[in-house]
Amino acid sequence: MTVWVGTSWKMNKSLAESRDYARGLLAGLATREAGMVQPFVIPPATAIAAVAEILAEDGRVLLGAQNAHWEDSGAWTGELSVPQVADAGARMVEIGHSERREHFGETDETARRKVAATLRHDLIPLLCIGEPTGVKDAGGSTDFILEQAARALDGLGEEQLARVMIAYEPIWAIGEHGRPATVDELEKPFAALGQEYGGRIAGLLYGGSVGLDNAAALLGIQHVDGLFVGRTAWDLKGYLRLIDIAAGR
Numbered sequence: 167m168t169v170w171v172g173t174s175w176k177m178n179k180s181l182a183e184s185r186d187y188a189r190g191l192l193a194g195l196a197t198r199e200a201g202m203v204q205p206f207v208i209p210p211a212t213a214i215a216a217v218a219e220i221l222a223e224d225g226r227v228l229l230g231a232q233n234a235h236w237e238d239s240g241a242w243t244g245e246l247s248v249p250q251v252a253d254a255g256a257r258m259v260e261i262g263h264s265e266r267r268e269h270f271g272e273t274d275e276t277a278r279r280k281v282a283a284t285l286r287h288d289l290i291p292l293l294c295i296g297e298p299t300g301v302k303d304a305g306g307s308t309d310f311i312l313e314q315a316a317r318a319l320d321g322l323g324e325e326q327l328a329r330v331m332i333a334y335e336p337i338w339a340i341g342e343h344g345r346p347a348t349v350d351e352l353e354k355p356f357a358a359l360g361q362e363y364g365g366r367i368a369g370l371l372y373g374g375s376v377g378l379d380n381a382a383a384l385l386g387i388q389h390v391d392g393l394f395v396g397r398t399a400w401d402l403k404g405y406l407r408l409i410d411i412a413a414g415r
């Protein structure tokens with residue numbers, strides 16, 4: 167069984183820093199038994215092509231984009247299309263991260279269009295879902311995330327669904343203001359996601375304050391196929407350590 171360990175760098179790293187990280191990652195992987203671990207890296211759009219060039223030397227690390235538009239081209243100032251990020255070397259597109267929903271007006275409907283566009287071009291959609299604190303406090307987490315996923319994946323056949331990845335990232339657990347989720351808190355939502363999507367999608371990941379101290383426990387939750395990491399993996403040493411943990415070392 168594949169264990170996914172991926173990182174989005176969000177709005178961080180210069181070109182030089184991105185290249186250094188990618189080179190260091192290949193060097194680090196060359197000295198490791200990564201076993202069933204599938205690493206993936208999602209740099210800022212400015213660095214996708216440069217990182218792709220380096221990662222192509224090896225082929226083990228999957229490369230993604232943090233966002234892509236649902237149209238293939240046109241008058242969409244400031245946007246990038248799926249063919250464009252594919253042209254730069256991305257094979258995965260992150261869709262509907264809570265930061266994009268909160269600050270850039272993304273919705274389940276824009277996520278649905280982006281998932282469809284990503285599949286149309288044979289890239290892997292990584293759909294992010296997650297509930298805000300208020301919903302969690304009201305006991306509505308599971309219903310909320312199942313609804314988010316259903317809306318974004320509406321209309322897909324089983325063959326298309328089989329190429330989709332989902333990252334469950336509770337908003338209250340993400341980022342420097344987030345609180346790490348406990349295993350107890352995650353068991354129910356993952357049971358529900360597993361019941362709905364287990365065996366039907368390419369992978370079900372957890373994200374939100376993943377650290378070196380909780381990664382093994384999070385990977386032990388039933389239906390968790392991997393981790394999607396921000397801060398801990400922005401530092402290459404942290405990322406390699408997470409890969410080791412996922413590989414069982």
Ligand code: 13P
Pocket residue numbers: 174263335339340341342344373374375376394395396397398
């Ligand atoms: P952190 O790991 O920094 O909490 O970020 C998680 C995340 O948003 C990954 O997409």
